[in-house]
Amino acid sequence: MTMMDDDDALLVETIDSIVHEHLENSGLRRTYRANLPPSEIKPIDWHMLDKHKFYPLSMASTLTIRCLLYPFTVIKTRLQIQRQKTLYNGTFDAFHKILKYEGPTGLYKGFWINSIQVLSGVGYVTTYEGVRHMMTNKFHITDNSIKGMVGGACASLVGQTVIVPFDVVSQHMMVMGQFSGRNRPSKVTVPSLGITVDLTKGSGFRVSGAIIKELYKRDGITGFYRGYAASIMCFVPNSALWWLFYHLYSDTLNHLTPNWVPHLVIQIAAAPMGGVTTALLTNPLDIIRARLQVERKKLMPTVRRLWQQEHLHIFTKGLSARIIQSLSFSFFIILGYETIKRWSVKEEYRSQVHW
Secondary structure, three states, rough: OHHHHHHHHHHHHHHHHHHHHHHHHOOOOOEEHHHOOHOOOOOHHHHHHOOHHHHHHHHHHHHHHHHHHHHHHHHHHHHOOOOOOOOOOOHHHHHHHHHHHHHHHHHHOOHHHHHHHHHHHHHHHHHHHHHHHHHHHHHOOHHHEEEHHHOOOOOHHHHHHHHHHHHHHHHHHOOOOOOOOOOOOOOEEEEEOOOOEHHHHOOHHHHHHHHHHHHHHHHHHHHHOHHHHHHHHHHHHHHHHHHHHHHHHHHHHHOOOOOOOOHHHHHHHHHHHHHHHHHHHHHHHHHHHHHHHHHHOHHHHHHHHHHHHHHHHHHOHHHHHHHHHHHHHHHHHHHHHHHHHOOOHHHHHHHHHHO
16 A cells, blocks of 8 residues: 555545534434434324314415425326327427417416315315324224224325316316417417307306306206216325325434434435325326316226326326326425424424424
């Protein structure tokens, strides 16, 4: 070994010693969560929350996130509904054409009807947290992944019962007036229902009103639950898998990261990973759901026709938009959800919760 090698080795050893001493003195010891007792990793349970704070903050957070990410929902829906590539060649092509021909408002068609779903979020989160709490206290299940999977499935079942009617109406609005131009038209066509709405005699809410009226005229109340079974088939597994993978990734990262890394950072890193994994596994189910709700056909004929038109492309159709949406949504929803839970913790539990 040369003198330079000896100097380099000594320098590395000295720096390592200084860093180690600094970490020890600052309390940021090289302790990993895998070596900590369970009492040191305290989850925020449902009974620890002040609901008067939690519910309003949760709804405000969800509405904000939905507003930011709604354009990806519109793009994803249009890509899923189109046959092969008749209008758009992909996510970015759809984004460009919607802005060019319809303006920024084209990316928010059906937003206000869709945003009513925020109210169903109250039922979703109450069911999710309630089921997890019950599994812990009555069935003594401690595995976060199992509790998350069961809680997510039950929460989605409750949520979809409220969401589907608004989802059906908003999806008809998402696909209307494609390439109609930037200026507000005097009339707009809803191609999925074959109706035209005169906008000179009232506000834009006439469109949603006309869609609701036409759906009820054709199918009655059942028209608003068109594709309900497909929504359950799609979103219940989607929700169950999302929470399953979220907790799996979160627990894995917990065991791999030093104790000084904030727990919130681990959670917002695990969420997009879980979202992408779930999106890849459930994309065909989401396409079938969208087709059923807009084309208003039966399940098996829709599946057969979709396979004839797309073949293996059903696994990738609209996938890039869905992954972008899932990545962004997962990151922001957990950032908002876990932050709000920490803000809403009752005073007597604050000392047990760490950021």
